[in-house]
Amino acid sequence: MQDAARRDGIFLTPLSGFRSVKDQQSVFYGVKAARNQNIRQRAKVSAPPGFSEHHTGYALDIGDANSPATHLEFDFENTEAFYWLQKHANRFHFELSFPPDNTRGIMYEPWHWRFVGDDHSTVTFYGQRVVTP
Incomplete structure (x- = not known):
């Protein structure tokens, strides 16, 4: 393509x-928390660890x-x-x-x-x- x-x-x-669950934890809990987003807000903009399409490859x-x-x-x-x-x-x-x-x-x-x-x-x-x- x-x-x-x-x-x-x-x-x-x-x-x-591809993003591992550990990498997704960093994105979800680190980056999004730095933006002062609560868990619900984060889940609308980034999948919780274990649920990201990036885990599939x-x-x-x-x-x-x-x-x-x-x-x-x-x-x-x-x-x-x-x-x-x-x-x-x-x-x-x-x-x-x-x-x-x-x-x-x-x-x-x-x-x-x-x-x-x-x-x-x-x-x-x-x-x-x-x-x-």
């Missing part, structure tokens, strides 16, 4: 991929190398990289994990994408209800 984007003049930057936070100030920020949705992902990510079996008004109640994260291109990833994110022909 990164090569295809580059051919179109878009420079996708992987920001965060299928999730990826993506940035735009031409707009580093937008990394992990809502403004990422205004970048060429985000526009490219919206148009082309599905060709590579990636989807936006937390679109606006998602049913899981997780805050919109335009930078957070997940791979759903094999049986294991599909079952991981959608459960057994998805049947592969």
Whole structure:
């Protein structure tokens, strides 16, 4: 996907991929606490340890190398990289994990994408209800 984007003049930057439970503890309890957020507020913007899509190895936070100030920020949705992902990510079996008004109640994260291109990833994110022909 990164090569295809580059051919179109878009420079996708992987920001965060697999994250261990220990790493997620640091994010959830350290970084978010420093922002004076209570547990409920933190859970809307960052998964509690043990519940992050990053634990699966299928999730990826993506940035735009031409707009580093937008990394992990809502403004990422205004970048060429985000526009490219919206148009082309599905060709590579990636989807936006937390679109606006998602049913899981997780805050919109335009930078957070997940791979759903094999049986294991599909079952991981959608459960057994998805049947592969």
